[in-house]
Amino acid sequence: MRLFLINFSALLCGAILTLSFSPIGIASLAFVSLVGFFYLIAQEKTIKKQLWLGYCYGVGFFSTSISWVYVSIYAFSQSIFLSISLTTIFILFLSTFFLIFGYCFGKLNNKHLSYRLLILPVCWFLLELLRTYLFTGFPWVLLGYSQTHTIFSAFAPVGSVFLVGFIVCFMSLCLTEILLNLRHFKTVISMLLLITLCFISALGFRQIKWTHSDGIDKTVTIIQGNYIQDQKWDPSMLQTIIDHYYKITRNNPADLVFWPENAIPTFKPFIEPFLAQINDLGKNQESAILVGTVALNHKDQYFNSAFVYGLGSGYYHKRHLVPFGEYYPFSYFLEPFMAYFNIPMSSFTKGAKVQPLLNMNGVSIALFICYEIAYPSEVRAQLQNADLITVISDDAWFGDSLAPWQHEEISQMRAIETGRFVIQATNNGVTSIINPKGQTIVSLPRNKQAVLKGNIEAIQGNTPWMKYGLLPILFLSLLFIVITLFIGLKNTIFTSTKI
Numbered sequence: 336m337r338l339f340l341i342n343f344s345a346l347l348c349g350a351i352l353t354l355s356f357s358p359i360g361i362a363s364l365a366f367v368s369l370v371g372f373f374y375l376i377a378q379e380k381t382i383k384k385q386l387w388l389g390y391c392y393g394v395g396f397f398s399t400s401i402s403w404v405y406v407s408i409y410a411f412s413q414s415i416f417l418s419i420s421l422t423t424i425f426i427l428f429l430s431t432f433f434l435i436f437g438y439c440f441g442k443l444n445n446k447h448l449s450y451r452l453l454i455l456p457v458c459w460f461l462l463e464l465l466r467t468y469l470f471t472g473f474p475w476v477l478l479g480y481s482q483t484h485t486i487f488s489a490f491a492p493v494g495s496v497f498l499v500g501f502i503v504c505f506m507s508l509c510l511t512e513i514l515l516n517l518r519h520f521k522t523v524i525s526m527l528l529l530i531t532l533c534f535i536s537a538l539g540f541r542q543i544k545w546t547h548s549d550g551i552d553k554t555v556t557i558i559q560g561n562y563i564q565d566q567k568w569d570p571s572m573l574q575t576i577i578d579h580y581y582k583i584t585r586n587n588p589a590d591l592v593f594w595p596e597n598a599i600p601t602f603k604p605f606i607e608p609f610l611a612q613i614n615d616l617g618k619n620q621e622s623a624i625l626v627g628t629v630a631l632n633h634k635d636q637y638f639n640s641a642f643v644y645g646l647g648s649g650y651y652h653k654r655h656l657v658p659f660g661e662y663y664p665f666s667y668f669l670e671p672f673m674a675y676f677n678i679p680m681s682s683f684t685k686g687a688k689v690q691p692l693l694n695m696n697g698v699s700i701a702l703f704i705c706y707e708i709a710y711p712s713e714v715r716a717q718l719q720n721a722d723l724i725t726v727i728s729d730d731a732w733f734g735d736s737l738a739p740w741q742h743e744e745i746s747q748m749r750a751i752e753t754g755r756f757v758i759q760a761t762n763n764g765v766t767s768i769i770n771p772k773g774q775t776i777v778s779l780p781r782n783k784q785a786v787l788k789g790n791i792e793a794i795q796g797n798t799p800w801m802k803y804g805l806l807p808i809l810f811l812s813l814l815f816i817v818i819t820l821f822i823g824l825k826n827t828i829f830t831s832t833k834i
Contacts, residue, residue: 341375345388348372349395349433355481356400358740365481369507373440374514382441389437393430400476401426403736410564410732429473432462448522449822452508452529453815459504460497460812464805467710471655474709476741478503483747483773487533489540491751492798494808495711501808506533546754546771546796549722553698555758556589557787559766559779560598564731567600567762576600577609579784584613587786588620590696592645593760596704596727599628602637610644617645623695625702625760627727636684639704641727649693652686653704655713689716698722698793705729709745711752715801722793724755729762739765739781747773752800756791 352368354361372392376385404425409418439458443450459478467474479499482488490498509526516522558580566572577599584592599606610626617624623646630640630652639653693700701714701721705728708714718724726746730739743765750757751773759767764781768789777789799807 341379341388342391345372345375345391346395348375349392349397350399352396352478352481353399353476353737356476356737356741357480357483357744358737360484360744362482362485365478365503366507366510369504370510370514373508373511376437376440377444377511377515379441379444382438385437385441385444386434387437389440390430390434392437393433394426396433396476397426397429400737400741401429403733403738406734406736406738407732410734429466432466436462447822448512448516450819452505452512453819455508456501456505457812457815460501460808463497463500467712472710474711475706475745480741480744480748483744483751486537486541488748488751488773489537491748492543492545492754492800493540494805494811495715495752495800496748497711497805498808498811501811502533502537506530545798546794548792549795551697551722551793553590553696553791553793555768555787555789555791556584556587556592557758557760557766557768557779558583558587558592558594558598559761559764559783559785559787560595561763561782561784562731563763567597567729567731570601573599573601577606581609581612581616583786584622584624585616585620587788588622589788590622591698591758591791592617592622592624593725593727593758594624594626595760595762595766596627596641596729597629597639598626598762601629602631603628603640603642604631610642614644617647621646621696623647623698625693625695625700625725625727627704637682638686639683640686641702641704643693643695645696647693647695649691651690651693651702651704653683653707654686654688654690654717655707655710656683656685657706689719692719692721693725700725702727706742708742708749711749711800712804714749714753715804718753718801720795720797720801722755722795723758723791724749724753725758725760727760730765731763735782739763743767743769743775743778747775752798754796754798755794758791 348368348371351364355365376388379385405418405422408421436458440455443454463477477496477500479496482499482503487499487502490502509529513523513526560579562576580594580598613624613626624644625641626644627641630638640650642650693702699721700723701718702725708726730742733739743759746757746759747769750769750771754771756771757769764779766787767775767778770776771794777787779785779787
């Protein structure tokens with residue numbers, strides 16, 4: 336019975352962490368979740384049990400936070416059995432990252448508390464970094480996103496979402512040590528001082544204005560087409576979709592006009608006369624219009640792309656494709672199986688790693704398509720001092736799940752990290768304009784055909800994250816390790832002298 340209750344508690348703690356992310360967004364629950372998790376592991380004496388608790392925590396977290404994976408797979412396959420099976424496998428795989436963390440905690444559990452306090456945040460950071468890149472990566476619901484709207488987001492311009500997660504983990508460990516050492520006055524005071532230091536540091540960073548407006552104010556129109564997948568990829572609907580976007584663009588002129596990912600769901604060479612009309616419309620209305628469609632080259636390679644028309648120039652080919660959705664890893668073995676999903680245009684070619692910025696009516700724009708925005712370092716590489724970040728997406732694949740809101744939260748964190756406005760143009764929501772503080776200043780209701788109008792400012796300047804990337808958090812991690820080694824050496828010398 337005790338074993339069941341402990342395992343269930345770990346599952347529950349993992350599920351509670353999900354509530355700290357959008358759309359629920361109770362940021363303090365991230366600390367409640369982690370402290371509960373750390374306390375449970377600290378009470379166990381064997382590595383085996385600590386491993387298992389870590390795994391249970393991961394299952395509780397991922398089975399609630401990324402349950403939308405089931406929705407996406409079912410939209411492709413229409414098979415409940417297949418959708419449940421693949422989603423379960425994915426959750427069980429991701430949970431191994433917390434199993435590893437449980438192992439690290441267990442190995443340090445019987446050592447001086449400074450070991451846990453200083454090494455475990457480093458472990459957390461390295462595991463999140465690994466999750467971001469291993470097997471193309473899945474950097475969704477990283478811990479730092481839970482603090483997008485709190486004072487601790489002030490660490491993001493310095494070291495990105497990874498540093499925010501590092502600090503949250505560190506503070507949660509301090510709180511755990513307070514619970515474990517309530518009778519030790521010095522320990523409790525020391526932990527409170529460390530927590531206070533984190534607050535003071537956040538307050539200090541919050542006062543710094545890393546970037547600034549160049550004084551150029553631009554009007555923006557974002558068109559939310561809201562064509563569900565069965566409609567969007569039906570050839571008989573193509574003319575209806577084309578007419579809709581043309582009419583809405585003509586009736587809602589702005590300096591910058593944005594259409595969502597694959598707004599026109601066909602190959603670009605097939606619609607060149609229509610695109611010429613869009614180009615003329617943009618010039619006549621003094622607008623720059625970003626059109627999402629599918630590029631096709633002479634080698635019969637096609638790209639998930641967007642092109643600028645009217646007063647502007649440039650194009651972008653999506654570089655980070657969705658495995659199994661936009662391309663098949665190990666295609667020789669898996670393509671016959673994946674054909675069962677009947678995914679439209681699922682053999683895209685990757686764009687270049689770093690591509691020229693788009694020029695839209697005098698504003699330089701770094702464009703990202705769909706979940707590319709979830710990769711902090713890739714966003715940093717593509718940004719190249721752009722004035723504005725734009726994300727175009729079709730989140731209809733996620734249905735009415737948590738994913739569209741989590742996607743917007745990711746964009747909000749990119750805004751904070753870079754100190755720039757972010758335009759999020761989606762097919763069915765969440766469509767929004769986000770300011771450099773990560774606040775959504777205007778948005779559209781989901782699952783409706785609608786037009787979003789607003790204003791943005793071109794932003795200049797670089798945050799430390801843009802200048803130095805991961806170096807600040809790597810330096811902090813190294814510092815924590817050096818301090819731990821020093822404490823260990825000091826304790827060894829003291830023990831030897833005492834003997």
